[in-house]
Amino acid sequence: MSAPRARAAATEPLRLGVVAGEHSGDQLGAALIAALRERVPNLSCFGVAGPKMIAAGCEAWWGAEELAVMGLTEVLWHLPRLLRLRAALIRRLRAARPHVFIGIDAPEFNLRLARALRGPGMRTVQYVSPQVWAWRQGRVRTIGAACDLVLCLLPFEAKFYAQHGVPAVFVGHPLADQIPLAVDREAARR
Numbered sequence: 001m002s003a004p005r006a007r008a009a010a011t012e013p014l015r016l017g018v019v020a021g022e023h024s025g026d027q028l029g030a031a032l033i034a035a036l037r038e039r040v041p042n043l044s045c046f047g048v049a050g051p052k053m054i055a056a057g058c059e060a061w062w063g064a065e066e067l068a069v070m071g072l073t074e075v076l077w078h079l080p081r082l083l084r085l086r087a088a089l090i091r092r093l094r095a096a097r098p099h100v101f102i103g104i105d106a107p108e109f110n111l112r113l114a115r116a117l118r119g120p121g122m123r124t125v126q127y128v129s130p131q132v133w134a135w136r137q138g139r140v141r142t143i144g145a146a147c148d149l150v151l152c153l154l155p156f157e158a159k160f161y162a163q164h165g166v167p168a169v170f171v172g173h174p175l176a177d178q179i180p181l182a183v184d185r186e187a188a189r190r
Contacts, residue, residue, distance in 0.1 A: 013044040017098035017122075018058060019089065019113060021067030021106030026050025028127060029104045031174040033058055046096065048089070061092060067109055082109070090116050102127055107143075115146035127151040129161070129168070140164045 016036075020029040030052035037043050037057065045057060050064035066085055069078045090113065093101060100123045103110025107130040114124035126147045132139045143150060143166060150168040152158045161168030 011042070013042040014040045014100075015096065015098040016043065016045045016047075017093045017096060017101040017117075018045055018047040018049065018053070018104060019067070019102075019106065019110055020048060020050055020053060020064050020104040021109055022064065023050065023068075025105040025128070026052045026064050028174065029053040029058070029102075030056040032102070032104070032127060046098070047093070061089075067106055086113055089113060093117055093122075098122060100125060103147075104128060111142060111146045115142075118146060118148065123148045125149045125151060127171075128153060129157045132160070140166060 014036075018029055018033075020026050026049065029049065033043070033045055033053060033056040043057070044059075045053075046059040046061060048062045048064055048067060049058040049060040053064075054060050062085065067082070069075050069082070075082075086109065094117070099121075101114060101117050102125045103114050105128040107126065107128075110126060111130075114126065118124040124147050126143060126149075129150050129152045130139060130143065132143065140161065141164075143161075144164065148167065150157075150161055150166060151171045152161070152168050153171065153173045155170045158168040158170040
């Protein structure tokens, strides 16, 4: 790489496309963005985000509430809108050309999106492993086809993925840092 190109690459912001589809994904996404900003100050982040991710500096193209549907009936009712949103996201993310796409939880939506985006110039990551180790283990092939990397909240998940040839890293759960290791009996009485 030439010296001018190396300097341009060093000053170019790392562009992340992200999609968080629920409150817990918004919390995890905000913590991830904050941690990444400590390492990469000129981070550019955009996509589907909730209020905490927006506060962490993510540009919300759509709000996370757009994906917050639960249960079969509600999903079916909103399916046409969700399919239009996914198509619009694919177009917009391809145009924005993020270096990495990170789907945060919401695997039914994000894995299909990741599979459509994955290719030269765009890496795909799933943050929060679907519980394939517990049920529907065949989905591990779908995840491997869609993602370059899975970020796991539980330590045994990374080992499970390694056994199936899918790159995965245990990153821990951000809420674990908030759980006290010793009980404050006085505070518990209040």
